[in-house]
Amino acid sequence: MSNNVNPLAMMAVSPMTSAQSRGGKSSSWFEVMAEAWGKTLDAKANEIETAADELAGGNDKPAHITKMTALAQQMGFMSNSAHTSLQSVGTALETMARKQ
Numbered sequence: 001m002s003n004n005v006n007p008l009a010m011m012a013v014s015p016m017t018s019a020q021s022r023g024g025k026s027s028s029w030f031e032v033m034a035e036a037w038g039k040t041l042d043a044k045a046n047e048i049e050t051a052a053d054e055l056a057g058g059n060d061k062p063a064h065i066t067k068m069t070a071l072a073q074q075m076g077f078m079s080n081s082a083h084t085s086l087q088s089v090g091t092a093l094e095t096m097a098r099k100q
Helices: 007-013 029-056 062-098
Strands: none
Touching: 029 062
């Protein structure tokens, strides 16, 4: 019985090299992708918080409210994109693992 290993499956779950790892800990590229999405969403959330603080401070002009609406829409779009991309890659990794 042959025990062939799919090189893409091995690459997907293998840790990153020391030059690529962060803070000395080893992470797979899937974990790094999830971390990048998290940081991006955190940055957008901070932007929304700043705009909300300005609104609470009395900046209730229509232009500012419109900006907040746009920021909220961007956050929703980015959140859905993060979920979809992570789910798609996770499903692909699961499929590759089953074919082993």
